[in-house]
Amino acid sequence: RACRLPLRSPSAERRKRVVAAPPRLRAQLRLRAAGGWARLAASEANSRQPAAESREDSQYRDTVLLPRSRFPAQLPGRLQPETELETQQKCGFSELYSWQRQRKTKQEFCLHDGPPYANGEPHVGHALNKILKDITNRFYMMRGYKVHYVPGWDCHGLPIELKALSEVKGVANLSPMEIRQRAREFAERAIEKQRSAFVRWGIMADWANCYRTFDGKYEANQLRVFYKMYDKGFIYRDYKPVFWSPSANTALAEAELEYNEQHVSRSVYMKFPLLKSPPKLTSVLDGSSPASVLVWTTQPWTVPANQAVCYMPDSAYSIVKCATTGEYFILAADRVESTAAALDTQFEVMSTCEDLADGSCAHPTIPGRVSPLLPANHVTMTKGTGLVHTAPAHGMEDYNVASHHQLPTDCLVDEGGFFTEAAGPELQNKNVLEEGNEAVIQMLQAAGSLLKEEKYVHSYPYDWRTKKPMIVRASKQWFVNTASIKATAQEVLKKVKVIPTSAVNRILEMLDRRTFWCISRQRSWGVPIPVFYQKDTGECLINSETIANVIKIVEQQGTDAWWTLPIEQLLSKEAVAKAGGHDISDYVKGQDVLDIWFDSGTSWAHVLEDAEQRADLYLEGKDQLGGWFQSSLLTSVATRKKAPYKTLVVHGFTLGEKGEKMSKSIGNVVDPDVVINGGEDHTKDPPYGADVLRWWVAESNVFTEVLIGPVVLNAARDDINKQNALAAGDTLLIPQALPAHGA
Incomplete structure (x- = not known):
């Protein structure tokens, strides 16, 4: 209340009395005036002053407003x-x-x-x-x-x-x-x-x-946003590899990962026997000595799903002869020395070329399967052999290569991270990150394809909730096509004020790397994806009629209604007829829920x-x-x-x-x-x-x-006590004796 009192400009008489004050008091007044307004001393503070000084100062008391307070300087x-x-x-x-x-x-x-x-x-x-x-x-x-x-x-x-x-x-x-x-x-x-x-x-x-x-x-409201995005073509359903949490039995988005920098993988060097020599190497490989493509991977469990071996276009690849076994291997010219050192041998370079097109090799563990040699820009020369084992069901880049060359994307791993029956009796029901990985390594060894196994410490994605390792696994999911949104998003973001400014570059970089956003989850606690599926074909049913009815029910009853109400109350005959269907009983409700980032993001x-x-x-x-x-x-x-x-x-x-x-x-x-x-x-x-x-x-x-911590908190408490002491009277602060309406 004191701070709302009107400021009064001191009269000439009062200003004279201030000037006439003793030197020590004048210095104090000038010092205190520099601080402007603050709470002034309480009567308790005044009583602590020596009697002589109190009498000396009392004649100047009416030169300033002195509100009184019962607030103590500090409390126990x-x-x-x-x-x-x-x-x-x-x-x-x-x-x-x-x-x-x-x-x-x-x-x-x-x-x-x-x-x-x-x-x-x-x-x-x-x-x-x-x-x-x-x-x-x-x-x-x-x-x-x-x-x-x-x-x-x-x-x-x-x-x-x-x-x-x-x-x-x-x-x-x-x-x-x-x-x-x-x-x-x-x-x-x-x-x-x-x-x-x-x-x-x-x-x-x-x-x-x-x-x-x-x-x-x-x-x-969230479902309204979902349908708007679906109607505009930004949301779609597809079968492709996604980050999968075996410990949680659900797909996850990249934002839900954390990376363990000390994860230990069992990496292997293996050979894929050459079936068809690339034309540019035919003159060197006369057929008298068998040759193999040399590959390194940190995920041996993905080898049964291999469909190709990728090389970097316009990069040099060499045919080398192993000093230990006399075998011929093909690998990147830049990786010859490091690979020989890793295998504890020496390689003699026989020839080098810059194109492995039209070559093919045999799958290392599955008789009769052919793995073509294909160009791919995701291949790097920083690790391994410069040739990448490609399993479309277990890698984003692998999937892109398979899509371009129309290769199959067969997933041999179930929701719990176990090999399915399609993987064969030697692998079925084995955990891919544990005994399944070991079984694949043993199969490579039995086939004579394993050259070396070693532990490899590297950064690896974990489920940030369960703190367990992830895998990449192909499955049918719902996606946001961020590739078609991000250009506009980046332009819009440039007009947003970001503090600190360095943060905007990080968001732009993250957007640039993001091609799709998996928004479906295989759990019970969430907002259902409001889609119905035809029982026989699996075809999706969602249109303006179906979504309007679902939204109306959700607004009144919440999303529990998706699980408690019969499909006849959620899906109308008119909506089925509009979609070309015959009967509601031909459809089932979807069981996926939306990613919580979509929840909060809307x-x-x-x-x-x-x-x-x-x-x-x-x-x-x-x-x-x-x-x-x-x-x-x-x-x-x-x-x-x-x-x-x-x-x-x-x-x-x-x-x-x-x-x-x-x-x-x-x-x-x-x-x-x-x-x-x-x-x-x-x-x-x-x-x-x-x-x-x-x-x-x-x-x-x-x-x-x-x-x-304690030191930081003690310092904060001391700062507050000092401020309280200033306000409560240990130091008198007075308003500046300047303009009529104050400091």
């Missing part, structure tokens, strides 16, 4: 949390958001809240993100803007499903609806824990009106009040450069040809105060609740209160990794 740690809670309640913190929404102003600032995942306790990363958003919102509110900020939660997906099922015995016997119910209950509990923490941190919002991705209206369609609106700001951690920032951009550009945001702010991750990753085993995990309320032992974990937590965020350089 144990009282800080209690006082903060009392202040929040008495001062109506919960009503601030609604109050400012009622202001009569045309200026509005919209910060669209990226939904945190509803799968656990609130952590210090949440604190960094939410407090940063709150500081931003309050800044704009104080500038006279009406703030639009709707908090939300990402509620579907495998992590929630797995955690919910971990609490249940006999998971295999649960129906999809039982799984969904348990997952929903788990997410709701997590949301309440996180919501309570966010309120305690002082985050300004209408906490009674948040968005959740499992709400019926949210899901209906949040703009639900939260933004105007269908054409863009949020002023998206503010998230740097992990969202390939996640929410990108999925939001792709869905918005595909349906509206514009970005959903005007500005992106990207902050760093939280680390321990020594710059190390937080880990329970190290003991450096910082719990925001312990920061505020203290731990069991207050001498070890004192209660700092929410102000210190907020101060830590406000004073940090959030565009790098943000450090937190």
